[in-house]
């Protein structure tokens with residue numbers, strides 16, 4: 472009974488992580504280009520990062536080993552989070568627009584590869 476509840480819990484968290492993954496990707500494409508958008512990106516990537524940690528925790532709860540490429544996946548998510556955070560800071564500085572744009576592009580690329588790796592880990596790509 473307990474095990475069944477755990478399995479349901481894992482599948483709910485996985486579904487949320489999956490849906491948020493595509494929300495992050497859409498937001499990265501639409502909102503990476505100005506100061507307000509970068510703030511939105513920071514929030515959604517942060518939320519997805521937390522959701523990923525909860526998902527990894529549910530694997531631990533079930534004593535299931537984490538997928539092989541989890542460190543690349545989580546590392547890219549962390550780099551994206553840092554890149555959008557720094558883009559926000561540079562975007563506010565006079566003359567920092569170009570660096571902010573470059574960091575946003577780094578964030579966008581990291582999000583794209585993280586989504587691909589996520590789908591790969593889930594056996595969908």
Ligand code: HEM
Pocket residue numbers: 485486488489491492493495496516519520521522523524526527537538541544545547548549551582585586588589590592593595
């Ligand atoms: C930018 C941040 C992230 C994005 C966009 C992202 C996106 C995704 C996507 C789209 C999937 C495929 C889900 C599925 O098909 O069911 C996935 C799977 C996964 N992600 Fe993430 N993720 C991010 C961060 C993280 C973090 C920080 C962790 C944990 C440390 C994590 C842990 C996982 C795990 C364990 C899976 C495999 C789920 C399965 O086997 O079904 N993710 N991710």
